[in-house]
Amino acid sequence: MSLAIPNGLDNTVERPGERAPLVLGDTTYHDITEAVCQVAERPPGRGWIFGFLVAFALLNWLGICIAYLIYTGVGVWGNQAPVFWGWPIVNFVFWVGIGHAGTLISAILFLFRQEWRTSINRAAEAMTIFAVACAGTFPGIHVGRAWLAFWLAPYPSLNLWMWPQFRSPLLWDVFAVSTYGTVSLLFWYMGMVPDLATFRDRSKNKWRRMAYGILALGWTGSSRHWMRYEKAYALLAALAAPLVLSVHTIVSFDFAVSQVPGWHTTIFPPYFVAGAIFSGFAMVLTLMVPARTMLGLEKLITIRHLENMCKIILATGSIVGLAYGTEFFIAWYGQVPEEQFAFLNRALGPYWWAYLTMVSCNVLSPQLFWFRKFRTTPWLIVLVCIFVNIGMWFERFVIVVTSLSRDYLPSAWSYFHPTWVDWSMLIGSFGLFFTLFLLFCKLMPVINMAETKSTLAKQLHMKHNDEH
Amino acid sequence: MSDDKNEKKVHGIVAEYTSVDTLLDACRRVRDAGYTKTDAYTPFAVHGIDKALGIKPTVLPWIVLGGGLAGLATALAMQIWMNGINYPYIISGKPYISLPAFMPVAFELTVLFASFGAFFGMWALNGLPRFSNPIFTDPRFDRVTDDRFFLYIDAKDKSFNQAGAEKLLRDTETEYINTVVDDDTSTVIPKFLITTLITVIALSFIPLLVVARMRVTTSSQPRFHIFPDMDFSPARDAQQTTSLFADNRAMRPDVPGTVARGELEEDLDYLTGIDMESLTRLDADRAKQLVRTYAQAENGEPENSDATPKTDAPAEEKSVMDTTPWLKNNPVEITKDVVLKGQEQFNIYCATCHGRDGRGNGLVNQRAQQIMASSWIPPSSMHQESLYAEQYPDGKLFNTISNGIRKMPGYAGQIKSKDRWSIVAYVRALQQSQNASLDDVPKDQQAELKAKKADVEKALAEQAEAERKKEEERAAKAAEKE
Numbered sequence: 001m002s003l004a005i006p007n008g009l010d011n012t013v014e015r016p017g018e019r020a021p022l023v024l025g026d027t028t029y030h031d032i033t034e035a036v037c038q039v040a041e042r043p044p045g046r047g048w049i050f051g052f053l054v055a056f057a058l059l060n061w062l063g064i065c066i067a068y069l070i071y072t073g074v075g076v077w078g079n080q081a082p083v084f085w086g087w088p089i090v091n092f093v094f095w096v097g098i099g100h101a102g103t104l105i106s107a108i109l110f111l112f113r114q115e116w117r118t119s120i121n122r123a124a125e126a127m128t129i130f131a132v133a134c135a136g137t138f139p140g141i142h143v144g145r146a147w148l149a150f151w152l153a154p155y156p157s158l159n160l161w162m163w164p165q166f167r168s169p170l171l172w173d174v175f176a177v178s179t180y181g182t183v184s185l186l187f188w189y190m191g192m193v194p195d196l197a198t199f200r201d202r203s204k205n206k207w208r209r210m211a212y213g214i215l216a217l218g219w220t221g222s223s224r225h226w227m228r229y230e231k232a233y234a235l236l237a238a239l240a241a242p243l244v245l246s247v248h249t250i251v252s253f254d255f256a257v258s259q260v261p262g263w264h265t266t267i268f269p270p271y272f273v274a275g276a277i278f279s280g281f282a283m284v285l286t287l288m289v290p291a292r293t294m295l296g297l298e299k300l301i302t303i304r305h306l307e308n309m310c311k312i313i314l315a316t317g318s319i320v321g322l323a324y325g326t327e328f329f330i331a332w333y334g335q336v337p338e339e340q341f342a343f344l345n346r347a348l349g350p351y352w353w354a355y356l357t358m359v360s361c362n363v364l365s366p367q368l369f370w371f372r373k374f375r376t377t378p379w380l381i382v383l384v385c386i387f388v389n390i391g392m393w394f395e396r397f398v399i400v401v402t403s404l405s406r407d408y409l410p411s412a413w414s415y416f417h418p419t420w421v422d423w424s425m426l427i428g429s430f431g432l433f434f435t436l437f438l439l440f441c442k443l444m445p446v447i448n449m450a451e452t453k454s455t456l457a458k459q460l461h462m463k464h465n466d467e468h
Numbered sequence: 469m470s471d472d473k474n475e476k477k478v479h480g481i482v483a484e485y486t487s488v489d490t491l492l493d494a495c496r497r498v499r500d501a502g503y504t505k506t507d508a509y510t511p512f513a514v515h516g517i518d519k520a521l522g523i524k525p526t527v528l529p530w531i532v533l534g535g536g537l538a539g540l541a542t543a544l545a546m547q548i549w550m551n552g553i554n555y556p557y558i559i560s561g562k563p564y565i566s567l568p569a570f571m572p573v574a575f576e577l578t579v580l581f582a583s584f585g586a587f588f589g590m591w592a593l594n595g596l597p598r599f600s601n602p603i604f605t606d607p608r609f610d611r612v613t614d615d616r617f618f619l620y621i622d623a624k625d626k627s628f629n630q631a632g633a634e635k636l637l638r639d640t641e642t643e644y645i646n647t648v649v650d651d652d653t654s655t656v657i658p659k660f661l662i663t664t665l666i667t668v669i670a671l672s673f674i675p676l677l678v679v680a681r682m683r684v685t686t687s688s689q690p691r692f693h694i695f696p697d698m699d700f701s702p703a704r705d706a707q708q709t710t711s712l713f714a715d716n717r718a719m720r721p722d723v724p725g726t727v728a729r730g731e732l733e734e735d736l737d738y739l740t741g742i743d744m745e746s747l748t749r750l751d752a753d754r755a756k757q758l759v760r761t762y763a764q765a766e767n768g769e770p771e772n773s774d775a776t777p778k779t780d781a782p783a784e785e786k787s788v789m790d791t792t793p794w795l796k797n798n799p800v801e802i803t804k805d806v807v808l809k810g811q812e813q814f815n816i817y818c819a820t821c822h823g824r825d826g827r828g829n830g831l832v833n834q835r836a837q838q839i840m841a842s843s844w845i846p847p848s849s850m851h852q853e854s855l856y857a858e859q860y861p862d863g864k865l866f867n868t869i870s871n872g873i874r875k876m877p878g879y880a881g882q883i884k885s886k887d888r889w890s891i892v893a894y895v896r897a898l899q900q901s902q903n904a905s906l907d908d909v910p911k912d913q914q915a916e917l918k919a920k921k922a923d924v925e926k927a928l929a930e931q932a933e934a935e936r937k938k939e940e941e942r943a944a945k946a947a948e949k950e
Contacts, residue, residue: 028615029511029614029615030614030615033511033613033614033615145695145697147694147695154546154550161555162555163550163551163554163555164550165551165557165559166547166550166551166569166570166573167551167559167560167562167566167569167570168559169572171573172572172573172576175572175573175576175577176572176576179576179577179579179580182580182583183579183580183583186583186584186587187583190587190590194511194512194613195613197613198511198613198614200613201610201611201612201613201614202610202614213599214597214599217591217596217597217598217599218596218597218598218599218600218601219596219613220509220601220603220604220612221509221510221511221612221613222507222508222509222594223507223508223509223510223514223517223518223521223523224507224523224594225594225596226510226512226513226514226517227513227518227523227525227526228526228528228590228593228594229513229590229594230513231526231528231529231590232528232586232587232589232590235528235529235532235582235586236583236586236587239532239579239582239583239586240579240583242575242579243576243579246572246575246576246579250572250576253572449511449512450511450512450513451512453511453512453615454512454513454514457488457512457514461488
């Protein structure tokens with residue numbers, strides 16, 4: 001598997017009247033199976049082992065920090081009056097946002113018949129689930145008495161016989177994120193079953209065969225099964241598409257429904273959804289570009305795939321930039337002094353450095369994708385995407401911290417100082433994310449083989465028709 | 469080998485193809501030959517195969533619709549019942565049943581249940597999971613998930629006959645035809661798996677049982693706290709020690725030079741219940757002692773006790789009789805409010821032992837009698853002549869309340885001086901109430917009391933009559949039996 005793509009295999013050039021190939025070279029069905037299965041079947045490489053050890057160490061550090069937090073109390077964070085929603089909520093919104101790209105790729109692009117999604121959707125969906133797992137950790141421990149987090153469920157609390165308060169956006173959030181996690185998991189697993197059957201049928205080892213056999217549920221590839229399966233897949237995609245839009249909308253309600261200046265704006269739902277897709281695609285690219293090289297999947301995850309995602313980043317990044325501008329316009333146009341102050345304070349107040357980082361990473365850096373060179377050069381893509389990831393974390397930091405640190409009551413104003421636990425948990429959540437992702441790369445089919453084969457079948461069919 | 473196959477049940481015939489087009493061609497031929505119980509196995513979803521095989525559309529969308537509606541109904545019913553009916557409370561001035569605020573959760577549950585419908589409905593309709601399938605016995609079938617396509621004709625088909633089906637398939641572009649027979653691999657679950665499973669299940673019950681036992685039983689030990697939940701206050705109890713102060717006492721004495729609220733009272737008569745003037749004459753030492761005690765309580769520092777002056781008055785002979793010059797009268801002006809206050813305080817502090825009527829048979833006494841507590845000294849009844857004002861002056865009664873007597877502890881630390889005097893007033897009223905005649909009652913209330921008395925007497929008479937009758941009946945019955 002060479003890094004360089006031979007001449008004639010550049011599928012980023014548009015040729016009128018012709019569809020650019022999404023599977024490169026004289027690839028057969030069996031080649032696809034081999035290319036994907038070898039990732040899981042060959043022994044882990046040094047890079048993988050090293051990455052896993054680092055990620056696993058960070059995950060353990062996260063666990064230690066959580067134990068310390070639960071044992072000591074939430075005072076170990078920098079959360080102090082008036083900023084009670086510090087980094088835990090910043091991290092929560094950051095990770096939930098990242099998850100959105102996975103569902104967008106697997107559901108919305110599926111509904112729009114964007115066939116280039118087939119080779120990237122599996123990893124993107126996995127990323128969604130792992131990001132939601134990271135996201136779910138933070139509100140879970142942010143409730144203070146984490147061992148009573150189950151009180152968020154509609155359960156009559158033991159002593160008071162009280163129910164949750166369904167008019168609160170925070171409870172909507174519980175339902176939105178848990179529904180999102182569940183549906184994403186079902187969607188991901190259902191999509192994997194035919195490929196797990198491939199793993200089962202290739203397994204030489206008895207135990208491996210048994211494990212994948214159980215996960216594959218006895219899949220045979222029967223046409224009747226495929227027919228219902230495809231119907232279920234399309235229905236799940238149709239359900240997941242509005243779901244993914246609703247989730248970040250509801251996350252934005254956490255802020256927009258409150259009265260805090262800088263939060264109480266109607267632009268939040270679309271602005272949050274665009275930001276979520278933006279950050280999610282950046283994370284997908286950050287993962288996929290190194291992964292396709294390391295796992296030898298260049299023929300399946302082609303430059304065209306990367307380029308398409310860069311275009312989405314450019315589009316959503318511009319939407320986010322427009323939203324930043326609109327916020328200022330509305331603050332001026334609305335003539336509410338607190339709102340006006342909140343936005344001026346964001347850009348020019350004590351957190352000017354965070355605002356500057358946010359705007360330069362989120363609005364300026366994706367503009368580089370107007371240039372073809374930036375869209376088609378893998379390492380440049382990763383560079384821009386890392387900036388976008390940083391920028392999107394800062395966006396949530398700016399929204400949460402600047403608004404809370406200076407609200408209506410000037411006597412309560414204060415500057416937020418994160419503690420070492422805040423830092424550890426942010427870094428540790430990356431440990432959780434990468435541990436799960438690296439395990440996924442080694443144990444599960446990283447590319448949807450069945451769908452890629454079906455794309456190849458169509459490609460072969462078209463070629464066949466051209467020849468006649 | 470063929471003999472072996474003949475012995476086993478034949479499920480059908482399978483043929484292998486290498487491309488979509490050859491498979492579709494074969495499917496059409498098999499369909500046109502009249503076979504209906506057929507199936508094609510492919511590594512990916514092949515479009516157009518349902519037509520080529522004659523597969524009917526699925527009912528799955530209806531299941532998903534049903535799931536979605538069920539989710540919507542569940543969410544609305546749950547929210548309306550929980551927040552509008554079972555525990556209604558108003559938030560943000562919204563009505564109890566505020567549909568717009570219930571929409572987000574209703575939407576999420578609609579999607580969730582519909583997704584469950586799609587996911588579980590699909591597997592159920594497909595009859596999966598099914599781990600043992602005769603088609604898996606075919607040695608080349610493993611490639612169905614890789615790059616090969618298989619067409620299968622089931623033996624249960626009405627027009628199935630092995631030779632005919634094989635001939636039909638041989639005419640298609642296939643190089644491999646095989647008979648699918650019973651799967652004879654063992655389906656027994658390994659013993660160690662069962663053992664492990666049972667052990668794990670059994671062990672998992674232990675913590676549950678421990679929790680259940682702890683929940684239903686009582687214990688003299690404090691309950692077990694997995695999480696302390698702020699149940700334990702770091703504040704010390706009165707009798708505990710602390711390292712925070714040099715004297716190690718957790719309960720702090722009054723700061724020198726301060727007086728507790730309501731306790732600023734210069735008059736020692738009022739504080740002690742003793743006529744101090746007379747006491748100084750009768751027993752100067754004791755008077756000095758008392759003065760010093762109270763001064764110390766107020767100033768925090770003991771005065772120099774060496775300089776106790778001797779009075780010139782000759783020391784009186786000590787008598788067994790109580791010679792203390794107790795205050796004869798209550799220094800507090802007796803009003804209705806004072807007596808009512810006294811009643812309230814008496815019922816709080818005194819009645820538990822002395823009883824609300826002051827007869828000395830309060831709940832504590834009753835319990836002590838019941839368990840025959842050996843060290844128990846029954847509380848005195850207020851209604852004995854030795855405790856009437858003539859023999860037991862108000863001052864002495866006040867002193868007894870303040871400092872206790874026999875088993876009774878002093879209440880000076882719990883009841884304010886003023887309220888102790890109120891209790892004294894109330895005890896006097898209580899004593900009088902037991903020996904009063906109708907003439908002691910104000911005229912305007914006499915009639916009312918008479919009426920009440922008549923009622924009570926009538927009720928008592930009726931009761932006595934009823935009891936007498938019962939007794940007679942019983943006697944009559946007993947006589948009849950004999």
